[in-house]
Amino acid sequence: MTSIDTSKAPSAEQAAAAFAALRTEIGKAVVGNDNAIMYLVLALLCRGHVLLEGVPGVAKTLLVRALATALDLEHSRVQFTPDLMPGDVTGSQIYDPHTTEFTFRSGPVFTNLLLADEINRTPPKTQSSLLESMEERQVSVDGKPRPLPDPFVVVATQNPIEQEGTYPLPEAQLDRFLFKVDIHLPERDDEFRILQRHAGGFDPRDLAAAGLRPVAGPAHIAAARAAIGQVTISPEVLAYIVDICRATRAAPAVQHGASTRGATALMAAARAFAWLNGRGFVTPDDVKTVAVAVLRHRLHLRPEAELDGVTAESVMRSLLLAVPVPV
Numbered sequence: 001m002t003s004i005d006t007s008k009a010p011s012a013e014q015a016a017a018a019f020a021a022l023r024t025e026i027g028k029a030v031v032g033n034d035n036a037i038m039y040l041v042l043a044l045l046c047r048g049h050v051l052l053e054g055v056p057g058v059a060k061t062l063l064v065r066a067l068a069t070a071l072d073l074e075h076s077r078v079q080f081t082p083d084l085m086p087g088d089v090t091g092s093q094i095y096d097p098h099t100t101e102f103t104f105r106s107g108p109v110f111t112n113l114l115l116a117d118e119i120n121r122t123p124p125k126t127q128s129s130l131l132e133s134m135e136e137r138q139v140s141v142d143g144k145p146r147p148l149p150d151p152f153v154v155v156a157t158q159n160p161i162e163q164e165g166t167y168p169l170p171e172a173q174l175d176r177f178l179f180k181v182d183i184h185l186p187e188r189d190d191e192f193r194i195l196q197r198h199a200g201g202f203d204p205r206d207l208a209a210a211g212l213r214p215v216a217g218p219a220h221i222a223a224a225r226a227a228i229g230q231v232t233i234s235p236e237v238l239a240y241i242v243d244i245c246r247a248t249r250a251a252p253a254v255q256h257g258a259s260t261r262g263a264t265a266l267m268a269a270a271r272a273f274a275w276l277n278g279r280g281f282v283t284p285d286d287v288k289t290v291a292v293a294v295l296r297h298r299l300h301l302r303p304e305a306e307l308d309g310v311t312a313e314s315v316m317r318s319l320l321l322a323v324p325v326p327v
Helices: 012-026 034-046 060-070 086-090 124-136 188-199 218-228 235-250 260-276 284-298 303-307 312-322
Strands: 050-053 075-079 091-096 101-106 113-117 138-141 144-147 153-158 179-182 254-256
Touching: 012 034, 012 060, 012 218, 034 050, 034 060, 034 153, 034 179, 034 218, 034 260, 060 075, 060 113, 060 153, 086 091, 086 124, 091 138, 124 138, 124 153, 179 284, 218 260, 235 254, 235 260, 235 284, 235 312, 260 284, 284 312
Parallel strands: 050 153, 050 179, 075 113, 113 153
Antiparallel strands: 091 101, 138 144
């Protein structure tokens, strides 16, 4: 992998240019999935995590690998299975008979981008092993905290709920994900382009052969985060965010609405989205664009509403139409 010159910290303008080039670079390997790419980038900028839901075979792993390559980040993948243990994710103490001492062997969580594949295939005990990592950016083993690299983002995938052999994620863990994004099967034209690439010799396991190279790095991410911190958000837009979150708690179909953490997540995502689009201020449209992905997995519907076919996404879209937009 070609290294990026990090001898000088990039400016906010250089970071913006690097992220503008990111989509083109990822497009050398991934066809479509623009929405998922946007939310993965926003999660990196907001220090958040992403839950991807979709059937197998829609390039979720390729998407994460391409993003890591284009951003010059380390990545690892864990296949979650019913017999996976927490130590298989976080690492564990290993006894060394030569020194008669225990040494820590780090797990795959010690990386920049962790792909937790099919996270709902493993029991809650192992799912919860990621909680400290996602929230505190550290792993505690035998009472000793071990910091994780920065940036650190968990991209978890899960199969649709109706498939057998799955364990629904605990509410506390769902709330740690900044976004929940659906990965759909590609449109006909995109699927045709995918097959054309494979017919021409494209190998998804060899991204270098596809011409994928780093266009940004951790320094650009740090510069972008600093710039996002300067994006202004008016009291009217803040009130709009509060009204949306409070509306989720009062919706008849919702048993538990978005928490205050959800409101702060919505604010952070809207600021990052505004910066990515070249603005130094947040508009109500920025909030509306990211609101569904930020809040829908934080809504817990009443059983009778689910029986009637109501979904969290449909509730969110109705609320966004009902909540008054500041002018």
